[in-house]
Amino acid sequence: MSPNLKDIREAAQRVKPYIHRTPVLTNESLDKQVGAQIFLKCENLQKVGAFKFRGASNAVFSLSDKEAARGVCTHSSGNHAQALALAARLGGIPSYIVMPNNAPLVKKNAVAGYGGQITFCEPTLEARETTLAKVVEKTGATVIHPYNDERVIAGQGTAALELLEEVPDLDVIITPVGGGGLLSGTSIAATELKKGIRVIGGEPEMADDALRSIKEGKIIPSVNPKSLADGLLSSLGTLTFPIIQQRVEQIVTVSEVGIIESMKYVWERAKIIIEPSAAVAIGVLWEKKIDLSGLKVGIILSGGNVDLEKLPWQK
């Protein structure tokens, strides 16, 4: 069942002791550049460097004592893996993370550093799911899906709740969309809190399955997409798709060049580190494919995990 505003409010209370209340930044150069008044909700400054920590924390701290004792598990090589491992550690429970054996060393170390117990598998979806099933069989741990999970969606919605508390008169909120956890949680919080607010999803042109899903009225799976925005390669889920269908005004795609330019501009002017996936939300304004001029636009900067040794604007 789709979470509602009450679920998001409860999630906010539940995760409050664990998360950072991230700042909302403004930047005059950016405003001038895109012709709108931007409010950056900095989830790149969240713990583990991503909004994912909100959803993972809400899931972990929603478990019954009996469930909690057996721990949590997931398969992921991204920010959700780190987020779940840290949330579990803060909850004093075990976490089991299934990772493809070709995951970058820095990601393995990060998960292990937060106390996640890693099981490696072949880098195919089938191997990941089979391995996860074995882990569940052995441990009895609760699977926490990175986005197709009510508790996770409600948790992700808490960022928009905070943003609208600080800037109640936003006209528009933009988030990036991959699996749709952030976008669906945001759309519930925003549309329930403020009648008429517009919620827009930013998606890489090169991984435009959400746009196509909305157009065709059914989930179109993402097939081997390639984009710098590597957090946005998943397909929508059975829970997130209908929420987005109902509450999101439109999905706007952003080119790879637009992603890089937006990312670099934010680094240069706002002095914060955002990952390509977060830049996609800025890209919606940057490329001016839709007219948001003069409006108050909230942007949820989803994360800041990048490899500082190779930046996309460097040869």
Added chain:
Amino acid sequence: MSPNLKDIREAAQRVKPYIHRTPVLTNESLDKQVGAQIFLKCENLQKVGAFKFRGASNAVFSLSDKEAARGVCTHSSGNHAQALALAARLGGIPSYIVMPNNAPLVKKNAVAGYGGQITFCEPTLEARETTLAKVVEKTGATVIHPYNDERVIAGQGTAALELLEEVPDLDVIITPVGGGGLLSGTSIAATELKKGIRVIGGEPEMADDALRSIKEGKIIPSVNPKSLADGLLSSLGTLTFPIIQQRVEQIVTVSEVGIIESMKYVWERAKIIIEPSAAVAIGVLWEKKIDLSGLKVGIILSGGNVDLEKLPWQK
């Protein structure tokens, strides 16, 4: 005359409509790494990307109407030039900036972008001062020195005022020291607000004139220093030196390697962009030359202006 706490409080009121109230961030990884509880006052997120905007704004908005009408001027190729140009623009008055003709294009563009009227000169101190004198003669503009100016020092002290409002029980505050404007303003605010608080200046080993000045009891000019921390190459001023002498516990030097490592760690973990000069304050903890273990340490991150095309940890 040395500014006092009242001057800093007045400065805070004066600049409030113009500056960002910058966030104070915490980071558990950093705390573990250095063994203290760190509070990062993010002046890298200040307008023009540096605390300098506080001092420049206080100077501009302290002028009489008659003075203001004639504008302000300075010679600088750094953050102060941009800060003064923007403050003047916000005050609706002209600014005249003398810059060496070999200043990087990006800095010239930044100053011009904020409306500063640039006069170029040969890249020597003598040429800068002669040229500035000519500008003053012609325009009647008020010279705003980057640090040896009471209004500037009081303005810089407002960052510590905000930090101590949010975290009143700090044991220590660390700032970088170049000309000493930030360190002296901080030391006045901190020691007046909280008896027994320790104020420490971080300085590059390769530009250790403040350390030597304190040791010898007189201003030892910086002679052709070379450090990545290019905001910290100035000598102390006749106003800043005695304040630092009186109120700062000690100056701690940081190696170039320590500067780079601290800078990269903050980028990676805190997801914010700091310039090498700001990293020097972190470097004091990073290199553990003094024991601050277990203490609550406020750090003023002075700025975030870096060239994203060439980062110091890249070959």
